[in-house]
Amino acid sequence: MCIIVAPECYTVDELGSAFVSIVISRPTAPPYLRTALLGAAGGLRTSVPWGALAARGRLGGGARRLVPLAAGAGELAIDKLPQTPARSSPPGLAARLGSGAAAGWLVAGPPGAAIASAAAGLSAFAGERTRAAIGRQSGLPDPLIAVVEDLLAIGLALAATRA
Numbered sequence: 001m002c003i004i005v006a007p008e009c010y011t012v013d014e015l016g017s018a019f020v021s022i023v024i025s026r027p028t029a030p031p032y033l034r035t036a037l038l039g040a041a042g043g044l045r046t047s048v049p050w051g052a053l054a055a056r057g058r059l060g061g062g063a064r065r066l067v068p069l070a071a072g073a074g075e076l077a078i079d080k081l082p083q084t085p086a087r088s089s090p091p092g093l094a095a096r097l098g099s100g101a102a103a104g105w106l107v108a109g110p111p112g113a114a115i116a117s118a119a120a121g122l123s124a125f126a127g128e129r130t131r132a133a134i135g136r137q138s139g140l141p142d143p144l145i146a147v148v149e150d151l152l153a154i155g156l157a158l159a160a161t162r163a
Helices: 012-025 031-042 048-055 064-080 090-138 144-160
Strands: 003-005 006-012
Touching: 006 048, 031 048, 031 090, 031 144, 048 090, 048 144, 090 144
Parallel strands: none
Antiparallel strands: 003 006
């Protein structure tokens, strides 16, 4: 599959890598950009922002660190199952909005909560539609596309939580 940007044609992987590289190359992103990235990651995978915060030591140690990491690993596995409900279903969307808002609050207070929640909602719908379109157009199995989406979510969250 090819996405046309200006006169060039890029694969989805190339565009995703370029985006994450640009974001990660910044030494420290401004707080509101970090909250938007955390929210976008949470829209793709609900628990990934918390896993990234835990991995960076921002939630403390012990259970405060292990529980979000375990939840993130579990979500990455469960997302590949065919019976997993759509992220745009009311419970799935509410979890993504809430996760994004709470992570944004932790990083930048109430404005961060609003920004991250909005970014989570946008990325939830955009991710769902993009994943379906890539599957239809490429014929790739959905779990394979989901792994690429996992990597994008993790990259966004790690970029957002970079010290």
